[in-house]
Amino acid sequence: MGEKKKKALAWIKTHKKQLIISGISVAAVICIVLSIKNKNALIEFLASIEKSTKKSSHSIPSINPSADNDITALEITVPRTYTAPNHTVDVPQHIRKLPEGRHHSAKKAEQAAKLGIFLLSNETIVDHYCKNCAAA
Numbered sequence: 001m002g003e004k005k006k007k008a009l010a011w012i013k014t015h016k017k018q019l020i021i022s023g024i025s026v027a028a029v030i031c032i033v034l035s036i037k038n039k040n041a042l043i044e045f046l047a048s049i050e051k052s053t054k055k056s057s058h059s060i061p062s063i064n065p066s067a068d069n070d071i072t073a074l075e076i077t078v079p080r081t082y083t084a085p086n087h088t089v090d091v092p093q094h095i096r097k098l099p100e101g102r103h104h105s106a107k108k109a110e111q112a113a114k115l116g117i118f119l120l121s122n123e124t125i126v127d128h129y130c131k132n133c134a135a136a
Contacts, residue, residue, distance in 0.1 A: 087132060088130050090128070090130055090131075091129050091130070093126065093128045095124070095126070096123065096125075096126050097123055100122070104119055104124035104125070111125055
């Protein structure tokens, strides 16, 4: 039994490339036959996909080529779906990680200590502020 198994494995190893090609060929033939048999269903499926993509085209950013440079550049316009620019957002006090090589000030370390917060060397405390506030 062991001898037959070794011979079979050796045959598979020597004919590996041919086995892969024949397996891919069989799969391709099966796909072609199935697509020919189900041609109408495939056409309906593709039409429904096309119809659904046309409905949701408003959420896809428009791409406008810019002719200002010799190199073709693309300008991407994304529709604005967030709040209006005059809508204010309160941002609470929070800890922020600083870029590498930066550290917090002594004033911020003292402020954090008063609040019972231990800051790492690459962290700082950011005070409460208002986003999108129009300057008066």
